[in-house]
Amino acid sequence: VVADMAQVFSADWAFARKQTPDADIERPAAVGLSTVQVIPSGPALARDTLHELMLTACYSAQCRIWIATPYFVPDEALQQALVLAARRGVEVRLLLPRRSNHRMADLARARYLRELVAAGAIIKAVPHAMLHAKALLADDLALAGSANVDLRSLFLNFELGCLFLSPSDSEALASWLSRLDAMTDEYVPPRDRWGRGLIEGLVLLVAFQI
Numbered sequence: 001v002v003a004d005m006a007q008v009f010s011a012d013w014a015f016a017r018k019q020t021p022d023a024d025i026e027r028p029a030a031v032g033l034s035t036v037q038v039i040p041s042g043p044a045l046a047r048d049t050l051h052e053l054m055l056t057a058c059y060s061a062q063c064r065i066w067i068a069t070p071y072f073v074p075d076e077a078l079q080q081a082l083v084l085a086a087r088r089g090v091e092v093r094l095l096l097p098r099r100s101n102h103r104m105a106d107l108a109r110a111r112y113l114r115e116l117v118a119a120g121a122i123i124k125a126v127p128h129a130m131l132h133a134k135a136l137l138a139d140d141l142a143l144a145g146s147a148n149v150d151l152r153s154l155f156l157n158f159e160l161g162c163l164f165l166s167p168s169d170s171e172a173l174a175s176w177l178s179r180l181d182a183m184t185d186e187y188v189p190p191r192d193r194w195g196r197g198l199i200e201g202l203v204l205l206v207a208f209q210i
Contacts, residue, residue, distance in 0.1 A: 003027040004038040005160065012158050015044035035165040041147065042158035050147050050161050051154045055081050057138035061090050066137040066177050068095040070130065071105040072112060073150040079112055086119040095180055098125035098187065105150065113189035124184035137177055142170040 003026070014020045041050040058065055058081035065085055072094060074082070086092040094116070100106055113123055135144040145161030147153045164170060 001036045001038060001162070008038065008040040008160055011040075012042060012044060015042075016158075033166065034169050036169070037163040037165065039143075039145075039161045039163055040159070041154070041161070043156065044158070048155055050145070050159060051075070051078065053143065053161070053163065054078060054136060054149075054154075057136060057141050057143070058082055058085050060141075061085055061138040063139050064091040064093070064137065066091075066093045066095070066135075066174075066181075067149060068131065068133045068135045068177060068180060069149040070097060070100050070132055070134070071102060071148045071150045071153075072096055072109040073105060074112060075151055075154070078149070078154075079115070082121065083115060083119045086116060086121040089120075092116065092119075092121035093181070094121065094123050095131065095177065095184060096123065096125050096187065097129065097131040098127050098185070101130055110189050113187070114191075117189060123187040123189065124181055125187035126180075126183065127185050131180075133180070135173060135177065137170070137173055140167065140170045142173040144173065 010021050039049050039053060041048060055078060058078070065082065082092055094113070096109075117123060133144075134147055134149075135142070137143075142164040143161050144164070145159065147157075147159040147161055153159055164173065
């Protein structure tokens with residue numbers, strides 16, 4: 001995993017700086033029994049691999065989709081995948097900060113959250129702290145990394161995710177998400193009234209800058 005991450009860093013550095021890092025990449029000896037796949041995403045790649053993985057996970061899930069993210073401004077494809085999952089009875093649970101450190105992102109997320117709640121999803125909020133964790137658990141598929149569930153992170157930024165393929169790692173992430181969930185309160189998205197929908201729409205026009 002360390003060597004794979006180093007290779008991703010070298011490739012991103014070469015793309016951004018137009019030069020290859022001088023340091024040689026050493027491959028350390030394997031430790032432990034976990035199987036982990038490193039998944040990069042960013043403008044240097046032809047495909048949006050993390051986004052594709054999230055879509056596949058949401059459409060394949062049969063029991064649960066748990067997501068922890070600081071910001072939630074998905075594209076239409078990912079939003080519909082979550083809505084359809086909730087409608088077919090999958091437990092869709094989002095863990096978010098009640099107020100993030102980005103006011104515009106909080107405004108932009110409201111219409112997506114209203115649609116998810118209407119479809120049967122559960123929205124939970126960390127009440128008095130910023131949530132920085134980024135993780136997705138779809139049945140036993142576990143993903144953690146640097147990518148937020150927002151347009152800029154999924155389609156513009158250099159990001160990296162780790163797909164954990166060992167059952168013990170999936171169980172560990174599920175346990176951590178359960179502990180986080182226990183610290184949250186139910187979140188009711190603000191209603192669309194008094195011109196709020198217009199404000200949200202204007203914010204979404206610059207969603208790639210959020």
